[in-house]
Amino acid sequence: MxxxxxxxxxxxxxxxxxxxxxxxxxxxxxxxxxxxxxxxxxxxxxxxxxxxxxxxxxxxxxxxxxxxxxxxxxxxxxxxxxxxxxxxxxxxxxxxxxxxxxxxxxxxxxxxxxxxxxxxxxxxxxxxxxxxxxxxxxxxxxxxxxxxxxxxxxxxxxxxxxxxxxxxxxxxxxxxxxxxxxxxxxxxxxxxxxxxxxxxxxxxxxxxxxxxxxxxxxxxxxxxxxxxxxxxxxxxxxxxxxxxxxxxxxxxxxxxxxxxxxxxxxxxxxxxxxxxxxxxxxxxxxxxxxxxxxxxxxxxxxxxxxxxxxxxxxxxxxxxxxxxxxxxxxxxxxxxxxxxxxxxxxxxxxxxxxxxxxxxxxxxxxxxxxLKRMGSVFGNLFSLDDLEQAVRASAPEAGLVAAVPGNDKVVLFAEGLGAEACREVSHALADRLHLHASRFDVRPIAAVPLLASGKIDYQALRGEI
Known part of the structure; x- marks a missing residue:
């Protein structure tokens, strides 16, 4: 054929x-x-x-x-x-x-x-x-x-x-x-x-x-x-x-x-x-x-x-x-x-x-x-995909959001949000998940890096934390 x-x-x-x-x-x-x-x-x-x-x-x-x-x-x-x-x-x-x-x-x-x-x-x-x-x-x-x-x-x-x-x-x-x-x-x-x-x-x-x-x-x-x-x-x-x-x-x-x-x-x-x-x-x-x-x-x-x-x-x-x-x-x-x-x-x-x-x-x-898109905070496992969705729910004005695991925390990069909005989202996530806001580090970013396919380049973001 x-x-x-x-x-x-x-x-x-x-x-x-x-x-x-x-x-x-x-x-x-x-x-x-x-x-x-x-x-x-x-x-x-x-x-x-x-x-x-x-x-x-x-x-x-x-x-x-x-x-x-x-x-x-x-x-x-x-x-x-x-x-x-x-x-x-x-x-x-x-x-x-x-x-x-x-x-x-x-x-x-x-x-x-x-x-x-x-x-x-x-x-x-x-x-x-x-x-x-x-x-x-x-x-x-x-x-x-x-x-x-x-x-x-x-x-x-x-x-x-x-x-x-x-x-x-x-x-x-x-x-x-x-x-x-x-x-x-x-x-x-x-x-x-x-x-x-x-x-x-x-x-x-x-x-x-x-x-x-x-x-x-x-x-x-x-x-x-x-x-x-x-x-x-x-x-x-x-x-x-x-x-x-x-x-x-x-x-x-x-x-x-x-x-x-x-x-x-x-x-x-x-x-x-x-x-x-x-x-x-x-x-x-x-x-x-x-x-x-x-x-x-x-x-x-x-x-x-x-x-x-x-x-x-x-x-x-x-x-x-x-x-x-x-x-x-x-x-x-x-x-x-x-x-x-x-x-x-x-x-x-x-x-x-x-x-x-x-x-x-x-x-x-x-x-x-x-299975592998998980982040650990104080021994608690969280779906990184779910956390991305949670940021968008808390801040509908956000563009792309990308979550990567950090050292006992999750770092979330968000397009379209300023520093103050990022802090508010961090506290909203912490309240929702009953953990300290420092464990959800939401950061502003001008543009989330993408691969040629259009997918998020998570590996490049991991190099930023």
Missing amino acids: TLIGDGARIVDATAGRVLGHDELVLEVTRVAEALSALPTGVLFARTATDLESIRYYLAAFESGRPIALLDPALTADALAELVTRFRPAAVLTAPEAPEPPGYLAKDGHWVRADPDGVSPHPDLALLLATSGSTGVPQLVKLSRRAVLSNAHAIAEVLSIGPGEVAPTNLPPHYAYGLSVLNSHLARGATVVIEPSGLRSRSFWEAVEQCGCTSLAAVPSHYEMLRRLDFDPARYPRLRTLTQAGGRLRPELVAEFDAKMRAVGGGLYVMYGQTEAGPRMSTMPAELLAHKPESVGPAVPGGHLSIRCPDGSETTHPKISGEVVYRGPNVMMGYAVDEAGLALGDQLGGVLATGDLGYLDEDGFLFVTGR
Whole structure:
């Protein structure tokens, strides 16, 4: 099965170029032939939101060559560490920096001098990083079956067909952004490359001129769209919004659900992880008003259950525990070095997500927190996600709020609040949780740092405390 369905097109809005299905296939075939001359092993690709990067990805995938899509903002030291651990055949579109030992600079790439390397497992097709541009991530291993099954499952629940047009406001090295690309191309739809982002006039001009029908975004983007006074009525073909990448606060769910229903469209709240290639559930837009805090049932081919503290699993309603997902899109496992690339499937299609939640009587999932997103204060554990929501409840004028664990306290960075407002919020949290206000250090910040995906860069914030 191919990832480039009949009729699939790519529109490069920055260059004014349209690649119809046949031309796209020819381009991908040409690039695949060039990649075949590289040494044995996985390919690393510094993947920007541009046509060149997407061609490399499609060429590798269609020709059966495993490829890791990396954030081009990855630091030189972090990239060098990854190269040392995994010994890729080549680093495509290498940075302007000295090549690491054992590699030669050639045609803009770093190519491994030694032709011999570990042969990746034959099922391995794609590797994605689990962290952002700081630190050295481990890599999620996805099979060809996982990528294709999730692409078609998402296309089914969103009714993606040849008439759909999606912009690339999420980068393709981010699992959610790649999923948008995959689900549209696989069903013969159109993808519009426009990398400037939601704040740019050129992006919205491309949305209008290219007739984009959908927009995928993470919670920070919805905060931004609210500040931009986004009105879907300005874009007559834009009738689908999707949201993943973290919990969207209830006020924004209600606001954007109402905006989209007013123009005959819908907001689809989704839940996923990179480890599931990446989407696991979708809330039908027509039911969102009835279950605004749910992320919906499992995608076609998937199954959700709850793991109780005693280790048993259940689908009975209202029982809380760790969310477990089963499906063909579950990763093969993690790779931390070159040897891990040769290993086969280690999970058998079962993913313990590390998220907390419960199912209702209809099998719809409600995610309530994250096992590892906890902060400790005097031995008391608190959900950092819940504390972020509590700050917004105490100070509705706040923009993004980000909580990180400190030394026996929780530090919360809040956009749009002054020092006095932060002190008031600290005392409100302390009163609510019966602890001293010093344990909830609410700090003003001009702008919460974001990763290229639009997610909050918690690691950067931890460096500030």
